[in-house]
Amino acid sequence: MRIAQVLLISLLVLYGRPAYSGWVSLGGNESAGLTIYVDPSTMSRKGDQVTISILYDFKTPQSKEGDISFLSATMLREYDCAKEHTRLLTVTNYSGEMGNGQIVSNKNFDQPEWAPVGPLESGTIANDLWTLACR
Secondary structure, three states, rough: OHHHHHHHHHHHHHEEEEEEEEEEOOOOOOHHOOOEOOOHHOOOOOOEEEEEEEEEEEEEEEEEEOOOEEEEEEEEEEEEEEOEEEEEEEEEEEEEEEEEHOEEEEOOOOOOEEEEEEOOOOOOOHHHHHHHHHO
């Protein structure tokens, strides 16, 4: 593991708000009622590709097509650090907070398309996730 990555994980563990079973807060959007967590222990690296588990926790119910309502969602995201691309591998929505309650929907992407990470502005969740995975 690179020194910068070890330092970032250490900072997340020391200063992030610990949640349930390994989830560490990356912050979020208070006005939207959203907090985003990662589980650094689930990070997996194969060459330039890194997968990481992410948890989106909402204060108010969110809805999807088909009248599905959920309070949290877990995602498995993969990054190609050399090409600066990302793709979503799985999404699971839960009726309760912090990945608890019933699973209300689950989607596995068999052959997800890679997409450019895009501009990585300092202080954004996208930048924090990219830094955690690739730096």
